[in-house]
Amino acid sequence: MVRERAERDTAGGTLPPARRRSRIAALRDDLGGWLFVAPATLLVLGLSVFPAVWAFLLSLQDWDGFSPPEFVGGGNYAELVSDADFYAAAQHTGLYTVLFVPMSVLAGLFLAVALNRKIRFIGLYRTAIFVPFVASAAATGILSTYLFSPQFGLANNVLRTVGLPTQGWLEDEGQAMLVIALMSLWGQAAFTTVLYLAALQDVPQELLEAARLDGANRWQSFWSVSWPQLAPVTVFTAIWQTIGSIQLFDLVYTTTRGGPLDATKTIVYYLWEKAFRSLEFGYGSAVAYVLFGFTLLVTIGVVIYSRRKGMEAF
Amino acid sequence: MTAIITTATDAGASVAREQLGAQHPRHGRRRRPSAWHLVLAPIALLFVLPFAQMFLASVSPAKELIAFPPPFFPSRLDFSGYATLFAETDVLRWLANTVIVSASAIVSHLVLCSLAGYGFARLRFRGRTVGIFLIIATIMIPTQLLMIPTYILFARLGLIDALGAAIVPWLASAFGIFLMRQFFLSIPAEVEEAGRIDGANRWQVFFHLVLPLAKPALATLAIFTLLSSWNDLVWPLIAINNDDAFTLQLGLANFHSTRRTQWELLMAGNVVATLPLILFFLFAQKQFVATMTLSGLKG
Numbered sequence: 159m160v161r162e163r164a165e166r167d168t169a170g171g172t173l174p175p176a177r178r179r180s181r182i183a184a185l186r187d188d189l190g191g192w193l194f195v196a197p198a199t200l201l202v203l204g205l206s207v208f209p210a211v212w213a214f215l216l217s218l219q220d221w222d223g224f225s226p227p228e229f230v231g232g233g234n235y236a237e238l239v240s241d242a243d244f245y246a247a248a249q250h251t252g253l254y255t256v257l258f259v260p261m262s263v264l265a266g267l268f269l270a271v272a273l274n275r276k277i278r279f280i281g282l283y284r285t286a287i288f289v290p291f292v293a294s295a296a297a298t299g300i301l302s303t304y305l306f307s308p309q310f311g312l313a314n315n316v317l318r319t320v321g322l323p324t325q326g327w328l329e330d331e332g333q334a335m336l337v338i339a340l341m342s343l344w345g346q347a348a349f350t351t352v353l354y355l356a357a358l359q360d361v362p363q364e365l366l367e368a369a370r371l372d373g374a375n376r377w378q379s380f381w382s383v384s385w386p387q388l389a390p391v392t393v394f395t396a397i398w399q400t401i402g403s404i405q406l407f408d409l410v411y412t413t414t415r416g417g418p419l420d421a422t423k424t425i426v427y428y429l430w431e432k433a434f435r436s437l438e439f440g441y442g443s444a445v446a447y448v449l450f451g452f453t454l455l456v457t458i459g460v461v462i463y464s465r466r467k468g469m470e471a472f
Numbered sequence: 473m474t475a476i477i478t479t480a481t482d483a484g485a486s487v488a489r490e491q492l493g494a495q496h497p498r499h500g501r502r503r504r505p506s507a508w509h510l511v512l513a514p515i516a517l518l519f520v521l522p523f524a525q526m527f528l529a530s531v532s533p534a535k536e537l538i539a540f541p542p543p544f545f546p547s548r549l550d551f552s553g554y555a556t557l558f559a560e561t562d563v564l565r566w567l568a569n570t571v572i573v574s575a576s577a578i579v580s581h582l583v584l585c586s587l588a589g590y591g592f593a594r595l596r597f598r599g600r601t602v603g604i605f606l607i608i609a610t611i612m613i614p615t616q617l618l619m620i621p622t623y624i625l626f627a628r629l630g631l632i633d634a635l636g637a638a639i640v641p642w643l644a645s646a647f648g649i650f651l652m653r654q655f656f657l658s659i660p661a662e663v664e665e666a667g668r669i670d671g672a673n674r675w676q677v678f679f680h681l682v683l684p685l686a687k688p689a690l691a692t693l694a695i696f697t698l699l700s701s702w703n704d705l706v707w708p709l710i711a712i713n714n715d716d717a718f719t720l721q722l723g724l725a726n727f728h729s730t731r732r733t734q735w736e737l738l739m740a741g742n743v744v745a746t747l748p749l750i751l752f753f754l755f756a757q758k759q760f761v762a763t764m765t766l767s768g769l770k771g
Binding site for chain 1: 742
């Protein structure tokens with residue numbers, strides 16, 4: 159179309175009316191195009207680029223939303239560096255990430271391998287494993303609180319039945335994060351499973367056949383043929399689940415509210431408390447920017463690493 | 473980034489296709505049942521267990537839920553959890569609010585994102601490249617970064633505490649635009665050329681020729697929007713403090729402090745909030761699976 163316009167322009171080069179017509183045509187194209195894209199574009203950019211810039215300006219101020227804002231430059235960031243509560247929150251977030259990411263990648267891989275076969279009831283199995291995906295954080299929170307209730311919960315009931323000591327679960331500082339990670343896994347296993355299933359179905363059958371003819375058993379042919387083919391998905395799910403883990407908030411809010419003894423207070427929970435409970439908009443924004451920067455670093459790091467390794471995930 | 477998202481969408485679609493075939497395995501000859509049943513059956517049960525507990529507890533007598541130890545199956549059906557829920561809380565209003573939020577989100581997404589997606593994919597105009605680049609770049613911005621300024625912005629616009637606050641952020645999304653653009657890029661240009669030759673303008677071409685082809689993409693977009701808007705918690709939590717404008721998720725999360733020990737009521741509320749999506753999932757599983765990868769991407 160651009161070339162077309164250029165041709166029209168040169169063709170009518172010596173004739174002013176034609177040139178004017180082509181300019182009008184170009185304007186009409188612009189107007190027509192923007193009529194299509196403007197409403198959605200303005201909404202999306204207005205609610206992302208504009209607030210993102212604003213958040214940066216806020217992070218340079220001390221402001222509670224009422225009194226006049228005070229410009230503090232990098233003050234909030236300097237304060238953050240020596241904020242023990244922030245480090246504690248980062249540690250809790252790290253613990254969740256370390257628990258959840260490997261679990262969800264391995265569970266996705268295992269479930270995909272298990273589900274990637276045509277046997278009776280397979281549709282039923284898939285439905286059962288995929289359906290928790292629709293459960294909201296609020297619903298999952300209530301369910302977790304009951305299932306893992308020390309007195310009435312099914313988890314402790316099972317332990318009692320088999321004669322093992324019962325646990326405090328969400329009420330135990332050492333176990334609360336594990337319970338949250340398990341319930342996240344329940345709701346999100348479908349995501350990694352679907353990605354791995356798709357990748358498994360793309361593994362060339364001829365390669366598996368060839369491995370089998372070479373005398374490899376199923377276990378060997380999985381690790382030497384399928385697994386390398388799955389590398390891009392592994393990188394992708396790991397990075398995506400890591401980004402999601404760093405942003406954990408909902409399930410903490412609906413189960414422990416950061417407790418017991420702040421053991422599940424994550425970075426985003428801390429951010430939310432600072433901004434919307436103590437009304438420290440500037441400090442909250444600084445926390446948000448540090449989180450954003452960290453997310454970018456993780457992403458870029460993994461992308462570079464996987465490029466070096468020759469895994470074409472991106 | 474573009475590549476990742478496309479990969480993920482394709483992955484969802486191909487599993488969805490595969491799944492239909494897998495549900496009807498052909499039994500050419502009688503075989504020994506696979507040993508994988510021993511693995512899959514317990515796992516499937518484990519995944520269904522929390523929902524089973526939810527439904528059973530919602531129809532259990534209150535006393536049995538706090539008995540020691542509580543029975544998994546109720547001794548008799550007791551709907552008092554639902555009765556109290558509907559009588560003492562505003563759950564019906566919250567349900568209506570959630571339906572309003574999700575319905576506006578879906579309609580608006582389908583209209584605005586398909587228009588924009590088509591514009592960016594097929595029309596030529598100045599600012600197009602910058603526009604789509606900015607939109608894709610915003611996918612990388614975490615929502616946590618936007619919460620504070622968006623809250624202040626909405627407060628200044630007088631939207632806070634009104635249902636509008638919950639609706640506006642869902643009217644369009646970068647993902648929606650991107651998804652539709654990728655779809656429109658994939659349809660052959662001949663379709664539109666034929667329409668142009670017949671003298672149709674770009675609006676007629678879009679509405680009569682292109683959009684009818686986009687049904688699968690529109691279905692994916694609708695489910696994606698339904699899932700994310702129905703289940704959203706953080707934004708309503710920040711923007712709405714007024715009971716009348718609560719969404720279901722916010723109401724449920726609030727029970728955490730107000731109805732802590734009324735398990736039959738909490739579980740009944742859970743059923744009200746979750747059952748619509750479970751039923752939707754069971755009826756449109758193929759489309760849901762195709763959407764799952766996308767929703768995961770939302771983070």
